[in-house]
Amino acid sequence: MRSLLCAIMLFPPFALTAFAIDGDRQMDEYQINAFRNVKAEGSNGNYLVRGEARPLEGTFYFSVEDGHVEYIKEKQVFMKDKDLNWEPIQIQIQIPKETLPDNGTLLINLYERNREGRIMNSYPIILQRFK
Known part of the structure; x- marks a missing residue:
């Protein structure tokens, strides 16, 4: 996943379609068509991510890192x-407090996979910053 984020930073054409935003901000619909109005709330290992999705194949993926x-x-x-209509999504995230980072940024990455298994329409959201 780190290599994907590095590629995004190195190749500006992809910068509009994948970048981290704060959980209380939104991205415009035209930037990424698979997800919109996604927000994250919570802290200390308990987070709720809400928004809307319309993945091409009727399925999407997420990971937290x-x-x-x-x-x-x-x-x-x-x-x-499966008809590409916007549907509400809600993802509850629970991570044991003792395993959270002491320093860094915790992200949830929402994305699709194409038929070859490659990640597309990546939509990272900041869950929490630790200092």
Whole structure:
């Protein structure tokens, strides 16, 4: 996942389609078509992520990491509506407090996979910053 973020920073055409935003901010619909109005709330290992999704294949994935440690390995989410209509999503994240980083930024990465298994439409959201 780190290499994906590095590639985004090195190749500006991708910068508009994948970057981390604070959980209380929103991204415009035209930037990433698979996810919109995604917000995160919570702290100290308990987070709630809400928004809307319309993944191309009716499924999307998420993982939680800080750039060094993966706290939640890839999980798949199946949508009810496969007709590309916006559907509400809600993801509850629980990470034991003692395993959280002392310093860094905890992210949830929402994304799709194409038929070849490659990540597309990456949508990282900051869950919490630790100092």
